[in-house]
Amino acid sequence: MEQYLSQLNEAQLAPTLQKDGPMIVIAGAGSGKTRVLTIRIAYLMSQGVDPFNILALTFTNKAAREMKKRIADIVGNSEAKNLWMGTFHSIFAKILRFEADKLGYPSNFTIYDTQDSQRLISSIIKEMGLDKDIYKYKQVYSRISSYKNSLITVKAYFQNGELQESDAMAKRPRMGEIYQNYVDRCFKAGAMDFDDLLLKTNELLTRFPDVLLKYQDRFRYILVDEYQDTNHSQYLIVRALSDRFQNICVVGDDAQSIYAFRGANINNILNFQKDYDDVKTYRLEQNYRSTKNIVQAANSIIDKNKTKLDKVVWTANDDGPKIIVNRLITDAEEGRFVAASIWDNKMNNQLKNGEFAVLYRTNAQSRAIEDALRKRDIPYRIYGGLSFYQRKEIKDVLAYLRLIVNPADEEALKRVINYPTRGIGQTTIERLVVAANHYNRSIFEVMMHLDKIELKINAGTKRKLEDFVTMIRSFQVMNANADAFQVAEHVSKKTGLIQEFKKDGTPEGIARMENIEELLNGVKDFVEGQQEIADATGSLSEFLEDVALATDLDQDTGDDDRVALMTIHLAKGLEFPHVYIVGMEEDLFPSAMSMNTRTELEEERRLFYVALTRAEKQAYLTYTLSRYRWGKLIDAEPSRFIEEIDEQYLEYITPINDRRYKPMIDADIFGEVDKSKLRLKKPIAGKSPKGPSEEQLRKLRKLKPVSDGAPTGNLFDSDLVAGTKVNHTRFGRGEIIKLEGVGQDKKAEIRFENGGLKKLLLRFAKLEVL
Ligand code: ATP
Ligand code: MG
Numbered sequence: 027m028e029q030y031l032s033q034l035n036e037a038q039l040a041p042t043l044q045k046d047g048p049m050i051v052i053a054g055a056g057s058g059k060t061r062v063l064t065i066r067i068a069y070l071m072s073q074g075v076d077p078f079n080i081l082a083l084t085f086t087n088k089a090a091r092e093m094k095k096r097i098a099d100i101v102g103n104s105e106a107k108n109l110w111m112g113t114f115h116s117i118f119a120k121i122l123r124f125e126a127d128k129l130g131y132p133s134n135f136t137i138y139d140t141q142d143s144q145r146l147i148s149s150i151i152k153e154m155g156l157d158k159d160i161y162k163y164k165q166v167y168s169r170i171s172s173y174k175n176s177l178i179t180v181k182a183y184f185q186n187g188e189l190q191e192s193d194a195m196a197k198r199p200r201m202g203e204i205y206q207n208y209v210d211r212c213f214k215a216g217a218m219d220f221d222d223l224l225l226k227t228n229e230l231l232t233r234f235p236d237v238l239l240k241y242q243d244r245f246r247y248i249l250v251d252e253y254q255d256t257n258h259s260q261y262l263i264v265r266a267l268s269d270r271f272q273n274i275c276v277v278g279d280d281a282q283s284i285y286a287f288r289g290a291n292i293n294n295i296l297n298f299q300k301d302y303d304d305v306k307t308y309r310l311e312q313n314y315r316s317t318k319n320i321v322q323a324a325n326s327i328i329d330k331n332k333t334k335l336d337k338v339v340w341t342a343n344d345d346g347p348k349i350i351v352n353r354l355i356t357d358a359e360e361g362r363f364v365a366a367s368i369w370d371n372k373m374n375n376q377l378k379n380g381e382f383a384v385l386y387r388t389n390a391q392s393r394a395i396e397d398a399l400r401k402r403d404i405p406y407r408i409y410g411g412l413s414f415y416q417r418k419e420i421k422d423v424l425a426y427l428r429l430i431v432n433p434a435d436e437e438a439l440k441r442v443i444n445y446p447t448r449g450i451g452q453t454t455i456e457r458l459v460v461a462a463n464h465y466n467r468s469i470f471e472v473m474m475h476l477d478k479i480e481l482k483i484n485a486g487t488k489r490k491l492e493d494f495v496t497m498i499r500s501f502q503v504m505n506a507n508a509d510a511f512q513v514a515e516h517v518s519k520k521t522g523l524i525q526e527f528k529k530d531g532t533p534e535g536i537a538r539m540e541n542i543e544e545l546l547n548g549v550k551d552f553v554e555g556q557q558e559i560a561d562a563t564g565s566l567s568e569f570l571e572d573v574a575l576a577t578d579l580d581q582d583t584g585d586d587d588r589v590a591l592m593t594i595h596l597a598k599g600l601e602f603p604h605v606y607i608v609g610m611e612e613d614l615f616p617s618a619m620s621m622n623t624r625t626e627l628e629e630e631r632r633l634f635y636v637a638l639t640r641a642e643k644q645a646y647l648t649y650t651l652s653r654y655r656w657g658k659l660i661d662a663e664p665s666r667f668i669e670e671i672d673e674q675y676l677e678y679i680t681p682i683n684d685r686r687y688k689p690m691i692d693a694d695i696f697g698e699v700d701k702s703k704l705r706l707k708k709p710i711a712g713k714s715p716k717g718p719s720e721e722q723l724r725k726l727r728k729l730k731p732v733s734d735g736a737p738t739g740n741l742f743d744s745d746l747v748a749g750t751k752v753n754h755t756r757f758g759r760g761e762i763i764k765l766e767g768v769g770q771d772k773k774a775e776i777r778f779e780n781g782g783l784k785k786l787l788l789r790f791a792k793l794e795v796l
Contacts, residue, residue: 028072030100034058034065041275041308042066045073048268048302050253051277052295054339055324055639056315059277060599063249064093066275067109068100070247077108081245081267085252085599087112088579110245114260115220116575118227122218123571125230125237134431134567136217137574141416142437143167143208143219149440150207153459160197161204169193170205174221175257175289177228180206214468215436224259231266242270252599253278253298257289265301272302280335281328284595284633286625296335311338315601315642317346323645323675324638330670331628348677349638350646351668357391357609357653361398364606367646368589369402371604379405383590383602385637387615390655391608392591399589400768407582409592415573419527419538420545424573426517430501431567434468443494446522450490454483470495497521510569511550518542540773544787586788594637605641607634610649611662634667746774746788751796757782759796 034042038058041051042065053059063082071077084090090111098106110117119137126133138146147170148163173183183189183202193201212219218226231238248268250256253276256264268274276298283292299305313321321341328334354360368382384395384406392408399406414420422445425438433439444450461481462469472479473495476488483491497520505513518524527539552572553564562568579596590602609615616630638645649664668676746752750762760778767773772788786793 037310038062046273048272048274049306050298051308053310054337056313057310063251064096068097071101077105079246081110082249083114086579115223119223132216136428136432136435138217138219171221174225175259180209216432216434228262246271247273250276254280254283254295255285255290256294258291261294282636286629313339313341317343319346319675320641323671324635326672327670328635331631347644349675351676351678352648354650357394357650360648360650361394365398365402379587379589381603384606385594385597386608406589406591410596419541429498430505433470439469446526454487509553509564510566511553513566514549515546594633597640603643606646607637608648610647610665610668615665753794753796
């Protein structure tokens, strides 16, 4: 038997060794479902299955990459490279590029992100003269998204009286028209939104039997992780593709189904047995991730749900400490408790930042936690906030790049046609849109034929439009023979974007310019990385696809040591030694929106189950008596979920009487904090009875890098200090002169041996310490 199979227990071996046929593994959190999928793929390859014939669908691209790496360790990199692995969106975006022409799309179609889609919907609402307070663009967007995920096309919408009625009841009788316009405009712009990537794949597989046959034949073995969270559209794709060979292995946990609000359908798990012949069902019961206290507490929670499959989860791990429950007065104090507790833990137990995660129900909760972590110089990383690629200046550069690849891209065009300013006004743009709609062409096409159409613009404006067209076309000419980096660099200079920020001269302007510089570094790295991949060329369109489908988790290279902050939804599948679940309050968690029906409440409870089962060693639950929400101080009550946990697994503490967690500033905690005072205050860790000794502290202070007098990175946080010699993949060897900023924005100023002085964002710069 292959050596690597010894990484599995008996129960895990069974589904791993079943080579053919449909199978489902249903098992609780931490029981090794993902591990089974990984090892199973290696095993299939050892049995002669060609990696080109294996398709594995994961929840994030990061998960796919990690899986691929583990498999590569077993079977070797050259073989593992050929596996088809990734999220539904990334895999099917690739397939759609091959087959785009069948659906009338160009193969270089743009992928609209949520922001692009929402901007387009917002302009459509405006153009149609509708009331934007009734037709709220975000609501309209999510409505359209849910139609698409249920495969309700525009045509189907207009045939469905019930749907139309429900929109009319919601005072939005013209939803259907907006939907129609949105779909038309995307099509004309050669753009697909995220939901289209699934919808169009379904269309492709249904309308073209030969295409279906081709992919059925290619993907002879299909594996799906987190199957409980597939939506209807994804379900149909998997079903269609696996229909011929029926070698389908899905793993999931009904107790972790948390995306119903986005259309995930738990019935996909429940009905799996009915969908295929001779389905083998496997169960795993042993949890390897967490302590007994955590596993049993999690079991006691999920027991309260009525709708569930019967499952046993146990662990042979130690009991571990009890789950700590803590009451704080305000959200600011909650943040301080979390930061102080992480600090103490690190000091006492020599832990790394990366061993901690703070999980919350809503993104807005991160601010108080961030403030507190910053004050203690504890580096953190927020997942799911505004990602690098969503920043304005980055989206501006990307919009130019998108236009080069697909000039029909309406959202990209509208973004940069007058940025940097070139005297093309809003009225002109609106006229162009009207003309484009009238002639049923893209805006860019209209601009290319200004002589042939009737358009009310003066000669000066006309010349400016023509100049813009000429510029984009010159970029296209270059793009035909250059790689993504060369084009991106040229574009950033030629369009005047870099100069714009240089001229600006404010710290924000400089930060923006540096971000663009970092984007260029990223493109360079991408191009170099692509050279290793068999059929990739490092072209601009490859880069844009990569960016469009990158999620926040994907950018995490794992190189830097930071506390992870994220919503519980994002934490699915991940694990951390220490987990803080904050905001355990009624109306927040469970969310106020979810208390109307049992179904909704049960989904919240599953979310809590997911949160708690991320913890390996220790979990903390915190709640506050009052919290700022929507700009007001609101009284809060402890979450019912705390009470639902069997008390024997909990330990309550009240930090108000515990001087260790004394607020760092002796201000009225309800009052405003004078930020200028903060810098002078020292962390209170030294006062902690279990904290480091005076001698230790002296040593630490001595080692702490001193730059410009401002507090710098924490010693435990990174090996980088002023004076560290490093190597950068592109700029070569150099020495760090200075570090500045914290969190995502931490930068190092480096003098490179080849003469250059550069400021690099640490989360992007790939530095090797020499
Ligand atoms: P989740 O439901 O949260 O996605 P999962 O069922 O996918 O969890 P894994 O992430 O595969 O579980 O495994 C949980 C942890 O247990 C991982 O750290 C994994 O490496 C470890 N593990 C799984 N199986 C074994 C085993 N047989 N021996 C030792 N460790 C194991
Ligand atoms: Mg998993």
